[in-house]
Amino acid sequence: MNAPTVLSLRGATKRFGGLVAVSDLDFDVTEHEVMGLIGPNGSGKSTTLNLISGALPVTSGTITLRGTPITTLPAQEIARRGVARTFQLVRLLPSMTVLDNVRAGAVFGHRRRWGHEAEAHAMRMLETVGLQRRAQAHVGELTYIDTKRVELARVLASDPKVLLLDEWLAGLNPTELEEGIALIRRLRDEGRTIILVEHVMDAIRSLCDRCVVMSSGARIAEGTPAEVLSDPEVIRAYLGDDEDA
């Protein structure tokens, strides 16, 4: 039996004035799948995540979560329904402890928890990302990968059903990258549904069941990582992009 569809985009379009950042985009994400959303710089990947999470309204098109339209819902309501994302630039409160940052995710998320329950849950999430020993550290004292771990723990604390990772692996050194990939693999093995926006192709190859490739806002290919990364149109799109060439 096919896995149920969790998230669907149909004709999703976002214009910024004259610029079409996302153009008539269709794709489905099925349960427990890791879907890579890839493409050259400026192809519309982050904007697509912003449309899904409700951070930006669509210009036209529909987005459904388990068959229910979420297209016009405010971001907070979409988060409450179990869609959570990390940001390209980590957004944490540097003067607060690691634990307090993660606890904030437990309090404000999809499944709200308070007091001791929130704290115990936040500690479990810190264990998941391997940071339990730094619970009382201030975020400002952490290494870069550890701030990323905190952000992921904070997002996980809201018990998301759909996790949107926006270049979560960017900027890591090779050892950290291996750890990061192993961590995302563990989240996948726990049965989460993940959309991964990523430029690190090793991560795409080893983590994604399927990829959607965007170029200039439109979907230009879809398939397994091996299929799309050998597609001549995809190769052309990447080579045409100065920063990735």
Ligand SMILES: Nc1ncnc2c1ncn2[C@@H]1O[C@H](COP(=O)(O)OP(=O)(O)OP(=O)(O)O)[C@@H](O)[C@H]1O
């Ligand atoms: N708030 C905005 N206002 C105007 N233009 C925007 C805005 N956000 C994004 N854009 C433009 O939309 C296009 C798509 O940008 P987006 O950030 O979604 O691409 P991306 O694929 O995520 O790129 P990258 O890989 O570099 O992060 C770009 O041309 C960008 O300049």
